[in-house]
Amino acid sequence: MLDFIFDILFYITDWLRTTFLLDFAFWITETSLSLFMVENFWNVPLAQVVHITAIAAAFGSLLMLVLRVNEKAGTSVSVSDTAARYLPWVWYGLLGIVLSGLLMITAEPIRNMVNSVFWIKMALLVVTVLITLAYQKAVAAKALAGGASYQASGGTRKTGVLLIVLWLFIMLAGRWIAYVPV
């Protein structure tokens, strides 16, 4: 089973090698930002520390919001106030994730862009952002209309859990970029 998955991932990577991404990735390695990132031994690990810290901020905030919406934690605060407290941290956290992620891609463009798991991760990220936008809209509008007695619908609760699971899969993919056969 695992061999099968690795084979498929390898075939996708092999195909990526035939696309413009290979030349594009090589071009990035010549840019001054890429050279700067690899010049100093600590630049890549430091970008990863920013990446992990931003993930902690965004994921921790999303977790607390979903727990509140699903009435598992923080029920002393209304859903609207909880959303106002945590949603900016999710989005600014995501900004930090994207910026530090771009630095990491620039440092090692071939390892990232010619890598099936990287693109699976990007696809998951786009889906997660879109669902987060829908979730934010649903929670904010209904919580405001419903006031302090607002209780989320079953669908909204399940969407919250789905978002947490998606973030966990994105982290899984993130780590496997480094390990998948390329």
Add this chain to the structure above:
Amino acid sequence: MMYPEPTNIWESIEYSSLGISIAESLWAFPLIESFHVMALVTVFGTVLIMDLRLLGLASTKVPVTQMSSDTLKWTWIGFVIAAITGTLLFISKASTYMVNPYFLTKMGLMAAAGLNMVIFHFLTYKSVASWDSEKALPTAAKVAGGLSILFWLIIVFCGRAIGFTLGIYY
């Protein structure tokens, strides 16, 4: 594959059947490490939320005891998973980790972060009733929050540094 006779306790751990299975497996180390990452961002994220409350920078209308009971459970769930997965990762390369200064620093800082938490919850917390709902907390609480963020940031740095320096020190 043959492994040399262990000459110290760390090599005995590394060459145990569990250590060898993790080290030889194609997927075990990356998969355990993935769970380690998921767990540690849960720890760091929820700790950060509590620390910002202690520093008076966020959730200032929520009582400290409330914030603590909302976050602490998830901090502990994350921590237990991070500790178990971390131990498994350690077992697979014990002797390499034990000579790595970033690993040793990380363990020391985890102890410091734990001590910081113990001091806060058992000493500073004694008077919590008098400042529970205040925005600006006593200095001891602020210091605990600030130190916690600092410790965990450096712990994350050391964690990444270990991965980049394995094989340099032995």
